[in-house]
Amino acid sequence: MAALKITKMALNSVLALMSERWDVFVPSPSPAPGGPSGFRLFEPRPMPAPGKPGPSERDSSVNRQTCDEDTLWNGTGQGGQKGRDRENHLPEERLPQFLRRVLTVKPLKELFFPRSEPILGYCVDGAFGGNGDGTGVSVFMPEGVLPGKPRVVFGARPCDAASLTVLDRVFADEAYPDDFYISRRKNTIIVGLGCNVPAPTCFCPATGGDPFGTAGLDVLAYDLPALDGDGSSQGHYLMKAVTREGEALLGFLSEAHLGEGPSESDERACMALEERARKAIAAGLPADTQSLGRVLGGIFNHPYWATLHEKCLGCAACTYLCPTCHCFDISEEPDPGASRSGGESPKGGPERPRLTGVRVRNWDSCMFPIFTLHTSGHNPRPTGLERVRQRVMHKFYYFPENFGAVACVGCGRCVKYCPVNLDIREVISHIAALGGTGVAESISA
Amino acid sequence: MRNPYLPDIARIEKIIQETAANDVKTFRVTFVDDEVRERFSYRPGQFSEISVFGVGEAPISITSSPTQKGYLEFSVKKMGVLTTALHHSAEGDLIGIRGPYGNWFPVESMEGKNLVFIGGGIGLAPLRSLINYVLDDENRGRFNDVTIIYGARSPGDLVFKWELEKWEKRRDIDFYLTVDKGDAGWSGREGFVPTVLMEVSPSPENAVTITCGPPIMIKFVIQNLLKLGFTPAQIVTTLEMRMKCGVGKCGRCNIGSKYVCKDGPVFTYEELQRMPQEY
Ligand SMILES: Cc1cc2nc3c(=O)[nH]c(=O)nc-3n(C[C@H](O)[C@H](O)[C@H](O)COP(=O)(O)OP(=O)(O)OC[C@H]3O[C@@H](n4cnc5c(N)ncnc54)[C@H](O)[C@@H]3O)c2cc1C
Ligand code: SF4
Ligand code: SF4
Ligand code: FES
Numbered sequence: 135m136a137a138l139k140i141t142k143m144a145l146n147s148v149l150a151l152m153s154e155r156w157d158v159f160v161p162s163p164s165p166a167p168g169g170p171s172g173f174r175l176f177e178p179r180p181m182p183a184p185g186k187p188g189p190s191e192r193d194s195s196v197n198r199q200t201c202d203e204d205t206l207w208n209g210t211g212q213g214g215q216k217g218r219d220r221e222n223h224l225p226e227e228r229l230p231q232f233l234r235r236v237l238t239v240k241p242l243k244e245l246f247f248p249r250s251e252p253i254l255g256y257c258v259d260g261a262f263g264g265n266g267d268g269t270g271v272s273v274f275m276p277e278g279v280l281p282g283k284p285r286v287v288f289g290a291r292p293c294d295a296a297s298l299t300v301l302d303r304v305f306a307d308e309a310y311p312d313d314f315y316i317s318r319r320k321n322t323i324i325v326g327l328g329c330n331v332p333a334p335t336c337f338c339p340a341t342g343g344d345p346f347g348t349a350g351l352d353v354l355a356y357d358l359p360a361l362d363g364d365g366s367s368q369g370h371y372l373m374k375a376v377t378r379e380g381e382a383l384l385g386f387l388s389e390a391h392l393g394e395g396p397s398e399s400d401e402r403a404c405m406a407l408e409e410r411a412r413k414a415i416a417a418g419l420p421a422d423t424q425s426l427g428r429v430l431g432g433i434f435n436h437p438y439w440a441t442l443h444e445k446c447l448g449c450a451a452c453t454y455l456c457p458t459c460h461c462f463d464i465s466e467e468p469d470p471g472a473s474r475s476g477g478e479s480p481k482g483g484p485e486r487p488r489l490t491g492v493r494v495r496n497w498d499s500c501m502f503p504i505f506t507l508h509t510s511g512h513n514p515r516p517t518g519l520e521r522v523r524q525r526v527m528h529k530f531y532y533f534p535e536n537f538g539a540v541a542c543v544g545c546g547r548c549v550k551y552c553p554v555n556l557d558i559r560e561v562i563s564h565i566a567a568l569g570g571t572g573v574a575e576s577i578s579a
Numbered sequence: 580m581r582n583p584y585l586p587d588i589a590r591i592e593k594i595i596q597e598t599a600a601n602d603v604k605t606f607r608v609t610f611v612d613d614e615v616r617e618r619f620s621y622r623p624g625q626f627s628e629i630s631v632f633g634v635g636e637a638p639i640s641i642t643s644s645p646t647q648k649g650y651l652e653f654s655v656k657k658m659g660v661l662t663t664a665l666h667h668s669a670e671g672d673l674i675g676i677r678g679p680y681g682n683w684f685p686v687e688s689m690e691g692k693n694l695v696f697i698g699g700g701i702g703l704a705p706l707r708s709l710i711n712y713v714l715d716d717e718n719r720g721r722f723n724d725v726t727i728i729y730g731a732r733s734p735g736d737l738v739f740k741w742e743l744e745k746w747e748k749r750r751d752i753d754f755y756l757t758v759d760k761g762d763a764g765w766s767g768r769e770g771f772v773p774t775v776l777m778e779v780s781p782s783p784e785n786a787v788t789i790t791c792g793p794p795i796m797i798k799f800v801i802q803n804l805l806k807l808g809f810t811p812a813q814i815v816t817t818l819e820m821r822m823k824c825g826v827g828k829c830g831r832c833n834i835g836s837k838y839v840c841k842d843g844p845v846f847t848y849e850e851l852q853r854m855p856q857e858y
């Protein structure tokens with residue numbers, strides 16, 4: 135099935151049906167004005183027991199004010215069972231409204247490269263170095279890390295989907311394939327949602343993207359507004375398959391008679407949306423980033439970096455929220471009760487408990503001084519100057535040199551959430567201008 | 580499931596105290612699993628990530644040579660959390676090892692050449708792998724003259740003394756041992772490694788030089804090698820950067836677009852000149 139049109143009113147039924155076969159993730163709604171915070175598992179609402187009032191019959195407006203974002207949606211947050219109850223207060227017609235907000239705060243990468251995940255578990259018997267006879271230490275995969283059920287993401291933005299094609303280059307390389315990431319990529323179908331009205335911070339076209347780009351997507355959905363005189367409807371989603379997996383997904387939905395094929399006027403409406411979005415985003419774009427490397431190669435020692443970094447606080451918001459940033463730390467989390475560090479060899483000492491624990495990888499950031507700090511105290515990137523330069527160089531020079539793609543998809547998150555308004559679009563344009571003035575050549579010479 | 584972070588288990592067979600201050604120890608280890616022992620093949624210059632479970636990991640050069648079969652050796656200086664825990668372990672203890680990682684010394688292109696090794700302190704560890712590879716009976720004929728200049732701050736800081744004696748006795752090596760400052764029991768040479776290098780004054784003709792040591796030593800050694808007429812391409816060294824993954828993913832060990840864990844740790848000075856001065 136190449137294309138399928140569903141009404142927005144049917145969205146919940148569509149997601150519920152998909153949930154039977156896939157774990158379905160949607161942008162999680164947030165009552166805060168900032169928009170959805172990240173992607174969450176969609177749990178279909180249970181059917182109301184006969185005789186009891188259905189969830190939607192309760193007064194949702196009261197709860198909307200008191201719910202925090204974690205508990206509002208399907209209770210996967212701290213809210214526990216209470217959250218599960220509250221989820222039912224979310225009127226289903228709100229989801230399309232959430233989807234209309236352009237970007238989640240946290241990027242899509244979290245579903246493939248989680249903020250924190252165990253990469254191995256260990257168990258050490260007897261003395262902490264094993265039993266002394268070559269036994270007593272085992273290393274294993276921690277349970278429940280890898281996804282079991284295949285997944286569908288509904289409502290990813292094209293920039294976030296494109297970011298996965300950047301991350302693929304790092305985690306799915308030939309030399310050291312990382313199946314934590316790869317297995318999640320392989321079992322996830324991504325339904326994107328084109329951006330009818332790009333946010334003021336969006337600049338995907340300057341990175342080779344497009345508000346209706348399909349890179350990294352299996353299906354691209356168009357948000358078709360309600361037509362005049364179509365009073366009861368909120369409009370439609372027109373879903374177009376990009377890959378075979380996407381086609382299969384649409385086939386599955388159409389078999390359940392949840393939609394219909396698009397008409398010619400729908401196609402025209404899609405084209406109109408694309409044109410309007412492209413026109414809107416074209417105003418205020420920074421310079422194109424794809425040839426920035428040529429300039430950056432010559433300005434490593436340019437005085438610009440000294441002024442640029444001055445206002446940066448080193449908070450790392452820009453890198454944590456960036457969909458293409460992949461740096462991580464590996465740290466040890468021994469279970470409480472047994473810690474070996476600093477102790478003398480336990481040989482001959484009192485019997486100590488068996489040591490178990492996990493090794494965890496966590497998002498990390500090149501904006502922190504400790505990121506590159508040697509034990510000797512030497513730090514190759516001792517100040518903000520080197521660190522801000524590293525971030526810019528990595529995205530627009532080093533990464534393209536290594537992988538043939540810029541490591542920025544123009545999502546604008548770092549622009550929006552930087553507390554001191556260090557705007558990467560200005561950085562891009564400034565650097566491009568340095569190239570134009572021939573500074574690059576003179577500095578490198 | 581391909582998990583690039585999963586170490587294999589190895590047993591510490593032997594621990595050698597190297598320095599007087601006991602801040603460097605050499606660990607001889609063997610993999611517990613025979614299959615891993617067979618599979619783990621490495622070249623001089625590569626490193627491993629060593630795990631002490633419950634503590635963490637650190638990148639350590641493999642100081643043994645691939646010609647030494649059946650075991651690996653690592654020489655570790657007590658610096659921080661992991662290296663201290665390793666120093667506290669005993670023979671028979673089990674540790675984790677993953678690797679080998681990184682590139683290696685360009686052995687093939689060194690064939691038929693005069694080799695000049697210049698090491699300082701524990702910087703001899705990665706060089707030692709190549710030295711013993713070259714000195715192996717099967718390989719010695721493939722290389723020309725071998726010169727080794729090795730020094731440390733004091734006699735107590737010299738590492739691998741048990742092996743230096745053997746090298747000193749060999750007639751197919753020019754071996755120069757030096758300390759910055761001797762003590763009562765020291766009758767050997769005194770002087771900084773870069774100074775001794777000028778005294779020895781090896782010819783750049785058909786030569787390759789391989790150097791590793793404290794950053795300040797490397798700096799002056801390179802200056803002096805250039806004075807002696809070595810070209811940047813003839814100077815090979817190894818670098819250290821803070822590392823975590825060892826496989827080019829965690830993003831912290833880069834110098835420009837080169838990742839020291841994957842594209843290094845071995846670089847020629849010619850390559851370093853093309854990289855940003857950020858290490
Ligand atoms: C390629 C390579 C080969 C090395 N070979 C040897 C060797 O043969 N013998 C030896 O004694 N030392 C070697 N080192 C240095 C050794 O890795 C560090 O001394 C060690 O990581 C310090 O860890 P720690 O846990 O004791 O210190 P902590 O400061 O407690 O370590 C915290 C973390 O910092 C990182 N780190 C800190 N300093 C360094 C550093 N200089 N290099 C890399 N990572 C660092 C590690 O990830 C470590 O887990 C090598 C380093 C590299 C990069
Ligand atoms: S650098 Fe900024 S704009 Fe570019 S992808 Fe990362 S967060 Fe988005
Ligand atoms: S978000 Fe802004 S202040 Fe924070 S580290 Fe990034 S550039 Fe610096
Ligand atoms: S150590 Fe992780 S990228 Fe080099």
